């Protein structure tokens with residue numbers, strides 16, 4: 001069972017009390033996020049860096065909470081440069097992605113980007129002329145699409161087969177030559193982001209082994225190998241949405257430590273995870289609007305839906321649900337035992353608006369609240385919120401409780417359509 005921190009539960013009750021309509025909301029537990037990132041960073045061995053891939057969740061409050069702990073941010077668009085520019089703290093940032101615009105590359109250079117990940121031969125030539133125009137020597141990484149061993153396939157493989165990302169390993173010599181021949185570019189490392197949703201510790205260890213084995217060969221392609229210090233091994237550490245056990249980060253870090261210590265010419269390893277950093281701090285809250293049975297299947301219909309939280313459909317999974325039995329203020333204990341399996345749907349007029357099937361709830365009532373945890377990454381920001389013109393959900397960030405701020409209230413902000421009324425004191 002997933003547990004709901006008291007702070008999150010109280011915030012939900014506050015939101016409900018302040019709203020005249022039934023609610024849907026995102027609650028982000030920044031205190032929990034801080035505790036999580038502190039643990040992740042503390043476990044990292046020497047010569048390993050971690051940048052947060054902000055596409056998982058680029059809300060300013062999330063970035064400001066992470067900024068004191070991570071080594072930097074990984075971004076993939078001009079809009080994401082704006083996001084990190086509005087942070088309280090300035091951190092190093094790196095820029096990847098297919099289809100970067102000249103204007104985005106220029107903006108990145110003007111904002112002192114730490115490294116640009118080049119994804120094609122054409123992009124190398126474009127960046128050379130831009131860097132020249134700014135009279136800058138720009139550090140770059142070459143993104144490689146390596147030929148991966150069969151054992152390393154994952155659900156969403158971004159490399160090892162035909163993809164628009166990076167440069168095929170067989171074309172790498174040409175790309176390295178092109179960078180070596182570009183007077184305003186400095187090849188500082190290689191980058192591979194091969195996997196997503198990679199929940200297996202042993203597979204991730206094999207992936208690192210594979211990169212470290214290829215590293216000297218890749219480096220040897222350059223005529224200035226001494227400048228090449230970094231291997232960016234991407235993100236892709238998975239979150240287990242349907243079971244309790246999560247990726248064993250601490251065991252992984254011990255493994256990295258042993259491996260790096262036994263490899264004399266090991267690079268500085270750089271990770272850029274997104275999902276594994278911000279997923280755990282987010283909660284999507286839906287209030288029960290109606291119940292019905294259709295052709296033998298029980299449906300619970302809730303405020304909100306997949307237009308606000310697309311993740312379960314995007315991943316084709318049944319999202320876990322925490323039941324807050326609020327109707328008539330009856331606690332769980334006073335309710336009749338009536339355990340049933342429900343299909344949890346939202347308000348959209350499409351049969352695809354399903355967040356969870358076979359969701360077991362005891363005596364679910366209209367007015368109860370259902371909370372979907374693990375909603376902090378690829379949740380709201382990948383959702384098609386304009387569909388059907390429903391109002392946007394409430395969004396609340398529970399602040400980090402530093403001694404000074406103790407007892408301070410959550411800051412609630414609204415989306416674009418401020419229909420749901422909610423005031424914080």
Ligand SMILES: *Cc1c(COP(=O)(O)O)cnc(C)c1O
Pocket residue numbers: 053055056074096097193195196197234235236237272273274275276
């Ligand atoms: C999306 C992405 C990441 C983060 O992936 P997660 O699965 O969220 O860890 C890292 N690097 C690149 C290049 C990406 O495109």
